Amino acid sequence: MGLAFQHFFKIILILSLYISYLHSASVDIQQRKYREVPQVQYASLYNASDEVEELTANNFDQNVYNSNRAWLVEFYNTWCGHCQRYAPTYKGVANYFKHSKDLFVVAAVDCANDINQPLCRYFDIMGYPTLRYFHENFLKGIKNFGVTVDKPSVSNVDENVKTVINTLVSEQKENRAQMLPNLLPYEHNDAFKIFDSVKPEIKYGFLILESDKSILGVDAALTFHNVSSISVRYSEHNEELSSSLEIKEFPALVILNREGSKVEEKIPRIEHAKRYIAAFLKQRDINVDKYIVIHNKKEILEAVKNVGQENLVSKVKEVGDAVFQMDLESTLRVSLGREVARNKVIDGEKLNALRAYLKVLIKYFPLGKRGYFFLNDLLSTVTNTESVSGADLYKLVKDSEKPEQLIWSSPKEWLGCIGSTPAHRRYPCGLWTMFHYLTVQAAERNAGKKEANPKEVLNAMYGYIKYFFGCSDCSQHFQAMAAERNMDKVSSLRDSVMWLWAAHNVVNKRLAGDSTEDPEFPKKQFPTAERCPECRYSNETFKEQQVEKYLRHVYSSINVRYMGSDLGILHMGLEKLTGTSGGGVFTSIDSIIRWLPVAYLGYIYARH
Incomplete structure (x- = not known):
């Protein structure tokens, strides 16, 4: 009876081996089928159509360090929901500063990309998204991690732009960001002092008077920074200046002429200072079309799908x-x-x-x-x-x-x-x-x-x-x-x-x-x-x-479903069934019995 039982057990074991062999072949076929489906490629939250410059561990140093430009860098993670919600806002910030790229760059690093892991770890990025500002001529060094920019709790583009502008203004107060136009408030009570510290070729001065802190003046200064014949400044709560210019309604735009030392125009309650400045300059044959920033706040969701991806999503929804x-x-x-x-x-x-x-x-x-x-x-x-x-x-x-x-x-x-x-x-x-x-x-x-x-x-x-x-x-x-x-x-x-x-x-x-x-x-x-x-x-x-x-x-x-998985790796004990190690097929009976039922279940569920 004992001998008959041993023969019976051997037959059961051989059948189990055969089932495992069939299962292994089945998994291999499934893996090949799965790999034929176009796989999702790495993709960030930003693309070439955005004004956000993508940085990686391979190009970060050469771009940011010793640069004659300042950099605002978002360290983010593609899968992070907070980053996904913030991405449209950050694109809006980048679009706002797109005409200042020669001075100030809005960029991003995706910490979900394996290649950027050492970079994100070096900068001690502990949460997403993290914004860091790197001033011009920034040097690499111990704990030189840039200035952390605390973004507003709201995802409003204007509020985030204000935060960035405040950072730039703070930098100029520290005698950095000198490559940017003067972004500090105009504090003289004499409007014509605007010409005192500028180059001789400056013909016109534009003063934007504000009663409340806004970005109107800084916006105009950045937009027209490449127009060599003008200077754009702004004032905040400068009552003496406003009184001398007889300005009572804000915001207001005052246009000054150096040659005639006179006020060309005064426009109270102006809402679109940049457009007015552009129109004024065009009348004097100064072409500024490329400096006019037109903001498009409509967010466009680009869903790039291929046929294989659509089929796979459909199958997953069915399951x-x-x-x-x-x-x-x-x-x-x-x-x-x-x-x-x-x-x-x-x-x-x-x-x-x-x-x-x-x-x-x-x-x-x-x-x-x-x-x-x-x-x-x-x-x-x-x-x-x-x-x-x-x-x-x-x-x-x-x-x-x-x-x-x-x-x-x-x-x-x-x-x-x-x-x-x-x-x-x-x-x-x-x-x-x-x-x-x-x-x-x-x-x-x-x-x-x-x-x-x-x-x-x-x-x-x-x-x-x-x-x-x-x-x-x-x-x-x-x-x-x-x-x-x-x-x-x-x-x-x-x-x-x-x-x-x-x-x-x-x-x-x-x-x-x-x-x-x-x-x-x-x-x-x-x-x-x-x-x-x-x-x-x-x-x-x-x-x-x-x-x-x-x-x-x-x-x-x-x-658990094993589509695309190699069960030989998951159930490593099966390798001993080959008889290539130890004393042959029956040297690891305990290990075989422990793994076979799981492998068989894997076979059943992998087929479904």
Whole structure:
């Protein structure tokens, strides 16, 4: 009987090997099919049609350092919702200063681009977007990180332009920005003093008198800075000057003639000073058409799609709520390689948060044997030390990408979290997906364990978002929501799963209709009635017991989809079935039995 059982077991094992072989061939075919689909290429929030100059780690030094121009640089991240909302405003700022590019450049660096990681880390960029001003002839040196420009809380173009102008004015007060026209307020009470400190070829002086602080005068000075025969200045609250010129209604434009030492014109309550100046000069055969700035505040959303991209988005919408191994791995690679590694130094509470994050990943994130070794190596690197360098962590993550390491089973692309454009969904979607998956895994694996910490995953998520998530606005929102919704009072593994679900829907509600919303994937309360009809009452409120079942199903380990993933990497124990190591086929029976059922399930779900 024992011998017959051994023969029976061998037959079952051989059949299992055959199934695994078929599965491997199936995955290879699927990978080839997936790779035939045009992949989303790297794309920033700005393009050639914008007035924003893109900088990278390869050209930053040669452009910004020792330059005869000043630079305003936005350090941003493509996936950051706050950056996406700010991009139209920043384009407006760049458009405003486009005729001053010979003096002042509006530029941007995308920290989501791997090539820029060392640059963003060098400048200690801890949140997105971050604006830095680099004056002319700026020198590279220790802690020479430029001047941080605190952008207004509103996304109004004019308010942001005012902030930039105030920075330029402050620079001139410090005797820098001398290549710019004089942007300091005119403080004489004699209007003709405007000619005292200018070149002899200046024929006309234009004084814009303002009763309130505005950008009218600076705007005109910058616009016409290349017109060699004029000088444009402005005054603020200069009552003596206004009285001497008999100006009582503001803002006003006064045109002065050096040759005749007289006032040519006085125009009170002027709204379009630049247009009037241009018209005046045209009458005197001074062509200034190229200096007139016409602002177009209408924002145009450019959605560049190809056929393959459209088909892929369509397929993803058909699948609905699903977890793909590719999305989980891409999320983790961005999280570790870009978010965590962008920190120059990680210490104190930030280091504790990183340790907690890595411990949760080691416990619950779905990687193969070498992937777990990699995560354990990272944890060892940050353990028993008071600080760790982001550059050192980046090197470890970068090394993990080498094909021979066999750590990642998927290409660094997005599948279930793909968006209609490269700026939509992706990493934020992946982060939500990953933490939902982790809370469900913790609940499943710790069922019945009284010593299990129900807030283990939520605490790790909180620490990660507080200290490492690059979207500062998003991080603040999450921290506030954690306090408002009493995350610290979660007392069971089930509550952990449901707390995150409810929190996610709060965010979905807040962002519904937002400018960052993907039109192909609008923010809805999930699960939708279409995906889970039994999850809602007739009045559309949720049946939480059914929602919990739905979440445990969607984010279960056996429901992860492996399209485009190499299961040989995920289930590394299978390599021992080849008989190329040790004592042959039957030397690792325990390892084989442990991995085969998972591989078979992967085969089943990969086909669907």
